[in-house]
Amino acid sequence: MAGSRNAAFAEESAEVEVLLASLTKTKDITKRIAASLTRLDTSGKIVVEAIGPIYSNTQQLQVTNRNIDKVNEAIEKLRQPLDARGREEGIIRAGPKNAGLPQYLNALKRVEKALKDMSSSNMRSNQQAISEFQTLLSTGVNQLHDTYRQMLQEDANTIEPLHFITKEIPFPTISPEKIQTLGPMAMALLSAGAQSARMGQRDDDAAARIYAEIRGDYLQNSLQNLAAASISTSKRRANDTGIYREGSSGIGAYANAIEGMFIAEAENTSKIFRDDGGRIFTLTCGKAIATFTRTLAELNGVIKSRLMNDCFLAYEILDLITPLGYRIEKRTGQLRTQFADALRPLRDTARSSLNEILSQTKRQAESIATLPSDGNVVPLVTQTATRLQNLANFERPLLVLLSAMGEGSWRSAPAAASQSTLNLELTPSTENPTLLSHYLLDIIESLFSTLSTRATTLHRTKGLQGIFLLNTVAVITRAVNSSPDLARYLAISPHNTKLDAYRKTASSLYMSAWREPSGHLFDTIHTSGPSASSRPMSSAAGAIDSTQIIKSLGYKDKDKIKEKFKLFNTAFDELIVRHKSLHMENEVRSSVAREIQSLIEPLYTRFWDRYHEVDKGKGKVVKYSKAELASMLSSL
Known part of the structure; x- marks a missing residue:
């Protein structure tokens, strides 16, 4: 057991020694x-200190090089118009006819562009060239x-x-071929005028000015x-105390000519000037409109001097020109204000x-x-x-x-301050025909009551x-009755009752004279019998x-x-003589x-039937038989 532990210890010690040796190497x-x-x-640091100045110089050299390239490009651009001046000058000096209009217009555009480029550079060295190009452009524009x-x-x-009105021929316009030429010319003049304006010269609307001058004189003349x-x-x-008759003035032909010529002119301006055509059209018509305004002013003076008749x-x-202004505005978008003024x-x-x-009417009747x-x-x-008929015509x-x-405002004089505010822009829904009937009846009432x-x-x-x-x-x-226009306003109910009332009033006055003889034909005679039923009758029943x-x-x-x-005879004879001496219109007489x-015949017939035997047929008292009286009445 002890041996085994010693062996393990020795192995671990060896590993520690190896690790220490590795650590020592790592530190080295x-x-x-x-x-x-x-x-x-x-x-x-040594390299940076050595190379830094060289790198900086290189960057500066690159910037300088790019600047030089740009300067060369600018010089080239400046040289291009200068180089082209001779070529463009030759075209422009030759004129539009000799050089050809398209080439001439293109040359003007190039000169204008060159002038714009040189002006934008603001270099003093270009001032002489700019002056020369301005002179060249001015020459070209003048020729154009x-x-x-x-x-x-x-x-x-x-x-x-x-000639065009009576034959119903359209008024002449500028030919399409010329319009194709005039349009680009007008655009070139407009562009050149804008360049002149930038250079301090005021001729930026020459195309419009020339067109309006020439075509305006054409319209005016x-x-x-x-x-x-x-x-x-x-x-x-x-x-001359007659009432003005419709159509006897030349204003109708004048209005037709204005409409035809203005519409034709609007067609020209819209094709030549396109988006600016309306403005040019108005300028062109200015002289003709001014003359038209003066003409109406003079006619107004004529009318005011004879107002009742004229x-x-x-x-x-009003009937001619008011709708004319609307028609021209509808076709052109212009001039309605001028016509209204x-x-x-x-x-x-x-x-x-x-x-x-x-x-x-009242004053003349009173006088x-x-x-x-x-x-x-x-x-x-x-x-x-006649005046009533003419009023209905208008x-x-x-x-x-x-x-x-x-309603009724015509019975008093209009206030001067409100006259110019009168609105003439009516639609059918706002028109009131009854007003005209009332106005016409007011005239009749003024006449009849005063007379x-x-x-x-x-x-x-x-x-x-x-x-x-x-x-x-x-x-x-x-x-x-003889005027359909007047009948529309006075011959319809309830307006026609007014004339009937006047007729009945006048008839009652005249018939009052005939009531005297008719009064002699009434009787209050009674027979001697006990009652009227006992009066003797003829053999014929009734x-x-x-x-x-x-x-x-x-x-x-x-x-x-x-x-x-x-x-009765005396009064009747006198009335017959007086009746026949009077002037009566045919309808009045009948x-x-x-x-x-x-009135007379029924009364006389009754009276004659009852009492004609009073003079036993001698004719001294009963002067007229029933047939004779009827014949005389029929002859009235």
Whole structure:
């Protein structure tokens, strides 16, 4: 056992010795490594100190080299335009026609780009070259201006618009071939103008300016004659008292020409200037619009001087120009404001005329000093009838005016401060046709009520007053029935009852004179029998026997019957003579004759049947037989 333990101990001791020996070697190796690291660090410091300046110099040399390359590139770029100047100058000096427009425009673009590049370098050495390139660009642009202007002038000869209107030919536009040329030229001038603006020169809108100048003169000159004709055809002689007739002014042709020429011009500008076409179109139409505005202002003066008769011209202009402005705006997107501004004075005049017509109708009726002795109408009645028809012809502008003003506002003069705010942009849903009916009835009421007062003052009898007023109503009614436009507003219920009421009032006045003779045909005579049923009758059942009735009367009753016949004859004869001396419109004469016949004939027939034997057929008292009286009444 002891031997085994000693052996194990000896083995462990040997292992310990081996480990100690290894540890000693490791410590030696560690010392040698540390010494090597110390030497390496020292060597590294020496290398860094030796190589550092060389590396720094190398980096600086690389940066310098790159800078030199960039400078060489910049110099090359600067040399390129300078080298190209001679080539571009040759093209530009040759001009667009000789060099060819595409090549010429490309040369201008290259000069413009070179000028932009040199200007951006801001190098003093380039100032001379920049000046030369500016001169070259200016020369090229001026030549392009001349060519551009010349091409526009070729299509700017004055035309006669009526030729195109009457023959329904589209107004001329610039040919597609020229537009393909003018478009790039305009773009080149715009680009060159922008470059000039950057260099401090103010000519950045030359293409638009030249186009608007040339084409504007073309529009202005072509429309000038129609503008003058609109004024000359609207003016009247001093002694002309007639009401303006629709279409007698040249304003319609003028408006048609403006629309046709403006739409054609908008087509040109949209193709040549594309996105900027609307602005150029407005500039181009400026002169023509200015002339149009002055023309309307002069027409407004003409209308205001004869407002009662020429207000219809104002309505016609509103009816023509208001939708014209909307149509042109729909096609071009422009000019509606300009048309609205031009119309404003006329619109205000048209509005004020509504009250003026009412007021003047009343004043003119009040100023009548004498009335026709035969009951005929006065000229004012015929004028008013014509005026009513003309008003109905212009229903669209009047509906707009009245709807904007409101119910009844036409009875007072419009306030000056509110005139320019009148809205003409109505849709069918906002128009109120009843307003026009009310306005027209107000005119009739003003005429009839005032003339009725004058007739009471100036005519001595109710019959004469009645005939005068009946004739007045007849003329107005005839005007309504003969005009479909006017009938739409006055011949429909409940508005037509107004004229019927006037007619009944006048008829009652006239028929009051015929009630006198009819009153003589009533009797309160009683027979001597105990009752009316005991009166003798003829053999025919139901027939009246005048002989028996007369026999049954006393002397006093017979005398009363004779007196009634005499009074009737006298009054009837006088009325017949007076009736035939009166002037009556055809419809008045037939209507009054029916009323007289329906009043007199039944009464006379009854009276004659009962009492005609009072003079035993001698004709001294009973002047007219039933047939004779009926014949006379029918002849009325």
